[in-house]
Amino acid sequence: MEKIIIFDTTLRDGEQAPGASLNPQQKLEIAFALEKLGVDVIEAGFPIASSGDFQAVKNISAKIKKSAICGLARCLKPDIIAAHKALRGAGHPRIHLFLATSKIHLKYKFKKAEDEILTLAKDAIRIARKLCPDIEFSPEDATRSERDFIYRIVEMAINEGARTINIPDTVGYSYPQEIYSLITDIRNNVSNIEKAVLAIHCHDDLGLSTANSLSAILAGARQVHCTINGIGERAGNAALEEVVMALKTRKDVFGDFFTQINTKEIYRTSRLVSNLTDFVVPPNKAIVGRNAFRHESGIHQDAVLKKRSTYEIMDPHDVGISSSQLVLGKHSGRHAFGDRLKHMGFNLGQKQLNQAFTRFKDVADKKKDIYDDDLRIIVQDEIRLIRPVWKLESFEVASGTKIKPYASVILDKKGKLLSGSSGGDGPVDACFKALEKITNFKAKLEDFRLEAVTSGKDALGQVSLKLKVSGLIVNGRGSSTDIVEAAVRAYIDAVNKLET
Numbered sequence: 001m002e003k004i005i006i007f008d009t010t011l012r013d014g015e016q017a018p019g020a021s022l023n024p025q026q027k028l029e030i031a032f033a034l035e036k037l038g039v040d041v042i043e044a045g046f047p048i049a050s051s052g053d054f055q056a057v058k059n060i061s062a063k064i065k066k067s068a069i070c071g072l073a074r075c076l077k078p079d080i081i082a083a084h085k086a087l088r089g090a091g092h093p094r095i096h097l098f099l100a101t102s103k104i105h106l107k108y109k110f111k112k113a114e115d116e117i118l119t120l121a122k123d124a125i126r127i128a129r130k131l132c133p134d135i136e137f138s139p140e141d142a143t144r145s146e147r148d149f150i151y152r153i154v155e156m157a158i159n160e161g162a163r164t165i166n167i168p169d170t171v172g173y174s175y176p177q178e179i180y181s182l183i184t185d186i187r188n189n190v191s192n193i194e195k196a197v198l199a200i201h202c203h204d205d206l207g208l209s210t211a212n213s214l215s216a217i218l219a220g221a222r223q224v225h226c227t228i229n230g231i232g233e234r235a236g237n238a239a240l241e242e243v244v245m246a247l248k249t250r251k252d253v254f255g256d257f258f259t260q261i262n263t264k265e266i267y268r269t270s271r272l273v274s275n276l277t278d279f280v281v282p283p284n285k286a287i288v289g290r291n292a293f294r295h296e297s298g299i300h301q302d303a304v305l306k307k308r309s310t311y312e313i314m315d316p317h318d319v320g321i322s323s324s325q326l327v328l329g330k331h332s333g334r335h336a337f338g339d340r341l342k343h344m345g346f347n348l349g350q351k352q353l354n355q356a357f358t359r360f361k362d363v364a365d366k367k368k369d370i371y372d373d374d375l376r377i378i379v380q381d382e383i384r385l386i387r388p389v390w391k392l393e394s395f396e397v398a399s400g401t402k403i404k405p406y407a408s409v410i411l412d413k414k415g416k417l418l419s420g421s422s423g424g425d426g427p428v429d430a431c432f433k434a435l436e437k438i439t440n441f442k443a444k445l446e447d448f449r450l451e452a453v454t455s456g457k458d459a460l461g462q463v464s465l466k467l468k469v470s471g472l473i474v475n476g477r478g479s480s481t482d483i484v485e486a487a488v489r490a491y492i493d494a495v496n497k498l499e500t
């Protein structure tokens, strides 16, 4: 059996998705989840891009021991130096260099000839190779590049010591047969190709990223770039869960391959990434969507009860979806709470654990049974911001068919209590107007969504919203058994992001 190396770029390409910005603490939390999931390489960021990215790669390098940690760099000395510095603490560091090779990029982006590109790449790989033994090189926009130029640059990169050659379909333009012949041609025309691992990096602009990645494997690629939930630039990247489960499910085709992914961690990781990036997973999303294992048609339901495989090709337990397990109630102590979170894969510091426990007690007072999904939401609310400026102290609201809705809210701003009240079109609107008075942000509500986290009439409700404040869009999330409170918390979460 041959191993397929899983290279996860959720924290780099995934985070480039418009509107997905993660702070270093959140990135570390995702890195822990990826390590637990069993990914071989975590691309943790682009260290030269910003001080936040540098810090995130540095933190992750210091804390993650099992997975290799990769930093992205252009073929420029300062990029390579920054990546090397950020990766210093890693047990297994990797520098990922990229340089565009397609005519369109050469002509319009660089205004450079092929030979100049070749020299740039060669010099960069030499510098990087002196600092780090594990180098990956990507000819960017490979699927739209001239074959002969790809062969030349790949051969040179391997000669200079690159261990992995990644072939990116940067703009999501290719299709499975084309990817198959591209990988095959590279294997047949690059004399030293056996000295490197071939990798594939596909985007989903035409909805073909998973299919293209699988096709590359059949042609000889042994590393796949992917992201959790398929997030990434534009339409996103190949989804890790799809590639991994396709390999696992279609043993008849992919029986010669295996990955080191613990598939039972897929669902949990998917939800964590969704919550921290504020990207809701569509209900019909393959593998991790809410409806991915639901059967609506009576005929299907009946057949599944008789024999599961009539309409189910995978077992939901294999991806970590279990019928919500009862875990804790209001009498559960701090110890049981902490243990459960550890089991679920969270690594909270004492202060965050205390905050989360206080929140858990509040929720448990109103909701009898607390399930894993509830717990996940509670904890994720608490780790969203390290030091929030605004905190909810209390609120009151009156509404009904015969009265005009009215709300008063008290917030804690760094230890000082501030209050405000207002009428509105409904209880949520009244609260938001009161919040606007207290925080002094002129905010326009751009989007508002309410979802039930678990089932039952005492289910935890989660509100996701978008506020537009002087041209800037910020996301907020909040949860509570009371949907007005969930909305208030989401608003405060968004406002806190404006303060950082």
Ligand SMILES: [Zn+2]
Pocket (backbone or CB within 6 Å): 013, 170, 201, 203, 233, 237
């Ligand atoms: Zn990409």
